[in-house]
Amino acid sequence: MSETARNLSLEEMDRNSVIHPYTTLGDAERAPPTIIKSGKGIYVTFANGETLIDAMSSMNCVNVGYGRSEIADAISKQAHELAYYHSFLGVTNEPEVRLADRLLNGLLPENMSKIMFASSGSEVVDAALKFIWMYNYLRGKPEKTKIISREDAYHGVTLGAGSLAGNDVMCKGFNLPLPGFFRTEGPHHYRKARPGESERDYSKRCARMLEELILAEGPETVAAFVCEPALGAGCAVMPPEGYFDEIVKVLRKHDVLFFDDECITGFGRTGNWFASETFGFEPDIMTLSKGITSAYIPLSATVISEKIWRVLKDGIPSEEVPLFASGSTASGHPIACAAANANIDVMENEDLIGNSARVGAHFKKRLEELIGDHPLIGEIRGEGLMIGLELVADRETKEELDPEWDCAHRLVALCREDKLITRAFFGTSSMSFGPPLVMTEEEADDVTARVARALGRLTDELISTGRWKPRH
Numbered sequence: 077m078s079e080t081a082r083n084l085s086l087e088e089m090d091r092n093s094v095i096h097p098y099t100t101l102g103d104a105e106r107a108p109p110t111i112i113k114s115g116k117g118i119y120v121t122f123a124n125g126e127t128l129i130d131a132m133s134s135m136n137c138v139n140v141g142y143g144r145s146e147i148a149d150a151i152s153k154q155a156h157e158l159a160y161y162h163s164f165l166g167v168t169n170e171p172e173v174r175l176a177d178r179l180l181n182g183l184l185p186e187n188m189s190k191i192m193f194a195s196s197g198s199e200v201v202d203a204a205l206k207f208i209w210m211y212n213y214l215r216g217k218p219e220k221t222k223i224i225s226r227e228d229a230y231h232g233v234t235l236g237a238g239s240l241a242g243n244d245v246m247c248k249g250f251n252l253p254l255p256g257f258f259r260t261e262g263p264h265h266y267r268k269a270r271p272g273e274s275e276r277d278y279s280k281r282c283a284r285m286l287e288e289l290i291l292a293e294g295p296e297t298v299a300a301f302v303c304e305p306a307l308g309a310g311c312a313v314m315p316p317e318g319y320f321d322e323i324v325k326v327l328r329k330h331d332v333l334f335f336d337d338e339c340i341t342g343f344g345r346t347g348n349w350f351a352s353e354t355f356g357f358e359p360d361i362m363t364l365s366k367g368i369t370s371a372y373i374p375l376s377a378t379v380i381s382e383k384i385w386r387v388l389k390d391g392i393p394s395e396e397v398p399l400f401a402s403g404s405t406a407s408g409h410p411i412a413c414a415a416a417n418a419n420i421d422v423m424e425n426e427d428l429i430g431n432s433a434r435v436g437a438h439f440k441k442r443l444e445e446l447i448g449d450h451p452l453i454g455e456i457r458g459e460g461l462m463i464g465l466e467l468v469a470d471r472e473t474k475e476e477l478d479p480e481w482d483c484a485h486r487l488v489a490l491c492r493e494d495k496l497i498t499r500a501f502f503g504t505s506s507m508s509f510g511p512p513l514v515m516t517e518e519e520a521d522d523v524t525a526r527v528a529r530a531l532g533r534l535t536d537e538l539i540s541t542g543r544w545k546p547r548h
């Protein structure tokens with residue numbers, strides 16, 4: 077009998093049938109799921125009629141905002157003309173070709189040369205690892221395979237991407253990380269610098285730690301260093317001053333590739349098309365997803381530099397490696413690529429990259445004005461519309477709030493009660509914002525007011541329960 081015939085609600089059907097990502101699985105039996113119904117601009121509406129500001133663009137994805145008919149129409153048009161054909165063996169389609177061409181000619185860093193599309197961020201992170209390994213294999217360095225990621229990093233869930241996780245929670249029980257994956261410090265000047273250590277000095281120390289790890293493992297065995305230019309799951313942690321200058325010196329010295337995962341930071345999030353521009357570095361290989369279609373439909377990409385392309389092109393085919401045996405059914409999916417083209421049109425026509433920089437600066441300033449001096453606020457950080465705030469028990473000593481109280485998640489819950497969606501991450505005392513890039517200054521003011529109210533309520537709760545009192 078069908079679920080409808082059994083007269084079950086959507087909530088009951090969900091509870092009976094769906095496993096939700098990143099949940100304590102039993103949760104489904106306790107709390108009813110939230111059913112999302114529609115969205116417009118920066119607002120989303122739930123099935124119960126409640127409308128909220130989505131200051132996270134869902135998962136840092138919906139960069140052009142909800143309800144853009146330009147993208148819906150492009151998807152519909154392409155579905156009618158050609159919904160799908162594979163991209164294997166030299167077959168292609170117009171949206172795919174146009175998308176790759178426009179990304180490589182004007183949007184991506186100049187040294188980038190070729191693109192391979194897929195569907196999810198995790199998938200292209202794994203594809204990037206294959207490009208990196210094949211590059212070294214073809215250069216006659218088959219032992220140069222080790223990959224270094226950073227603490228607090230997030231690169232996805234497939235076996236390769238999961239092995240790059242900067243947090244053991246993503247590895248335990250899954251037999252991860254695979255052999256050959258290592259972690260260095262995730263740079264968080266506010267939390268990890270020594271007392272009095274400048275951002276520059278801390279950046280140098282991070283580079284030294286990276287070099288020590290490369291030397292300990294043997295540079296002839298280390299293939300790549302992978303990073304999100306700004307840590308997303310770490311709650312919008314920005315690189316300290318000079319960080320990439322120092323890191324790149326070490327990578328070049330030891331012939332280690334620079335893998336720049338821009339699944340979150342790409343497509344305007346930090347106020348430029350890509351964070352490589354915001355932070356001034358030139359990667360060897362990049363991954364893109366989320367904002368590439370504003371998540372109207374799944375699409376992701378691995379982008380390789382001319383340096384990597386030349387080695388692959390010259391080395392394949394050979395007797396040993398007759399072809400680059402990788403790619404997926406949905407590579408270059410015409411509907412997804414058509415959506416990406418329409419998405420980039422919207423971004424260009426409405427200067428959403430400029431808006432991200434302008435409104436991001438305004439938003440950060442308003443947060444600083446309204447709550448910057450609050451005794452629970454240690455740091456407000458960010459670039460463009462990737463902004464985070466760090467909670468502390470004591471602003472002077474940076475003493476952390478008791479993790480048992482999980483204040484960051486409590487603050488998220490209080491924002492949610494005021495109809496504002498924000499995000500906190502496991503193991504941090506930070507809350508982050510990544511709103512659609514269409515957000516206006518007035519909307520940023522509204523978000524700030526709601527955050528200030530939620531922070532006030534958190535303060536009252538902590539004081540009234542005797543858990544904390546202002547120190548200064």
Ligand SMILES: Cc1ncc(COP(=O)(O)O)c(C=O)c1O
Pocket residue numbers: 135195196197198199201230231232233304308309337338339340365
């Ligand atoms: C930086 C980064 N890389 C990769 C991924 C994985 O993407 P997906 O969830 O689409 O597999 C994410 C997801 O949040 C991400 O933030």
